[in-house]
Amino acid sequence: ESVVFKYTNAVCESFNKTIIIIEKCRVRVVNRQKTTFNFNCTLMQPVRTVSVVLRVFKRANGYKPWLYTINVNVCQFLEKPYNPIALLVYNQFKPFTNFENMKCPLIGIKTIEGAYPRHELMRLPLPTGEYLLFFAWKFNGLTVADTNISFAFIEDLTAQ
Numbered sequence: 001e002s003v004v005f006k007y008t009n010a011v012c013e014s015f016n017k018t019i020i021i022i023e024k025c026r027v028r029v030v031n032r033q034k035t036t037f038n039f040n041c042t043l044m045q046p047v048r049t050v051s052v053v054l055r056v057f058k059r060a061n062g063y064k065p066w067l068y069t070i071n072v073n074v075c076q077f078l079e080k081p082y083n084p085i086a087l088l089v090y091n092q093f094k095p096f097t098n099f100e101n102m103k104c105p106l107i108g109i110k111t112i113e114g115a116y117p118r119h120e121l122m123r124l125p126l127p128t129g130e131y132l133l134f135f136a137w138k139f140n141g142l143t144v145a146d147t148n149i150s151f152a153f154i155e156d157l158t159a160q
């Protein structure tokens with residue numbers, strides 16, 4: 001592959017620990033070309049309404065205003081993945097999760113272990129650079145957590 005695509009950093013924060021506890025949120029370096037994203041959290045109470053706003057930023061002297069924003073009704077999405085961009089993002093993490101047959105109400109421990117970007121993303125026409133996926137989570141209408149994952153996309157290694 002002439003493309004390097006890897007997670008570079010992860011920062012998560014719970015704003016209400018009676019609702020969600022985030023125990024793990026980090027990027028582990030495997031080697032120069034490969035890193036993994038590892039995450040676990042506990043949803044302390046059943047959550048019936050979940051939404052997430054995903055903003056994608058590209059870094060250029062700090063992160064500039066987002067490239068795009070999508071707003072996903074997570075409970076509807078789990079029933080029927082209605083948004084193709086959300087599905088593309090979800091498919092990046094799904095094989096590494098314990099989310100099998102996940103449906104609302106959501107509760108308990110959610111884990112992502114050893115996730116790395118998968119090949120279908122390589123086909124996106126992304127310019128080389130560093131990007132940030134900013135997920136802002138709302139449970140029952142309240143902002144409860146941020147999960148921020150950045151990744152580097154380096155298109156042409158021979159040019160480095």
Ligand SMILES: *[C@@H]1O[C@H](CO)[C@@H](O)[C@H](O)[C@H]1NC(C)=O
Nearest residue numbers: 011012013063134146147148
């Ligand atoms: C996530 O990124 C957004 C956009 O840069 C920022 O406003 C927010 O504070 C970040 N959250 C955390 C937990 O770092």
Ligand SMILES: *[C@@H]1O[C@H](CO)[C@@H](O)[C@H](O)[C@H]1NC(C)=O
Nearest residue numbers: 015016017018019045140142
């Ligand atoms: C956290 O969530 C609990 C349960 O929903 C709520 O009673 C409490 O007011 C919330 N605390 C904050 C700081 O939002």
Ligand SMILES: *[C@@H]1O[C@H](CO)[C@@H](O)[C@H](O)[C@H]1NC(C)=O
Nearest residue numbers: 023024039040041109110111
């Ligand atoms: C979640 O992460 C913490 C901190 O790394 C770890 O101690 C705990 O065993 C993890 N829990 C699960 C269910 O993976």
